[in-house]
């Protein structure tokens with residue numbers, strides 16, 4: 143019974159991701175000049191460990207519920223490439239959500255520092271340098287990612303649409319996810335580089 147509910151929830155989220163990632167209907171071009179101005183400062187990779195904090199834009203990607211499974215289905219990667227955290231969807235149902243960080247660096251970043259899964263990359267990636275957060279009133283709020291050299295080029299239509307996408311998702315995202323999301327930015331408990339490719 144629980145497995146049926148989880149499967150149904152997963153299919154609901156998969157459908158949301160399909161709709162969000164259909165760019166022709168939803169998210170317009172960002173206007174960012176990533177290829178011209180940046181070396182993927184927002185894509186977690188081991189090489190970031192030696193960089194100064196002002197050189198990093200975002201060393202962590204937090205996936206939404208079932209977004210890890212969505213990426214696995216779309217790309218064929220193992221779930222071991224993701225850091226996984228338990229998330230209580232309900233008191234009875236706990237799932238794992240995925241993260242990429244400096245201990246589980248993004249497997250989708252090419253040697254030329256380009257995203258190889260742009261057509262279905264995570265919403266956290268697609269949203270950056272906009273950063274959603276929960277304010278003190280537990281309402282959805284926004285800030286801009288520090289150290290993204292493209293911020294000034296952000297297309298205002300992109301900003302509007304991305305905020306609308308998150309506003310639509312907001313009632314569907316469990317509180318526990320926001321707790322992990324807030325915590326993940328400050329978490330540094332990743333393994334050392336020589337341990338990073340062992341899976342778990």
Ligand code: SF4
Nearest residue numbers: 176180184199290292
């Ligand atoms: S979003 Fe900003 S930090 Fe990320 S690759 Fe583009 S320019 Fe660089």
Ligand code: SF4
Nearest residue numbers: 185248250251257267
């Ligand atoms: S999925 Fe793509 S955009 Fe996201 S961190 Fe990996 S390479 Fe960067």
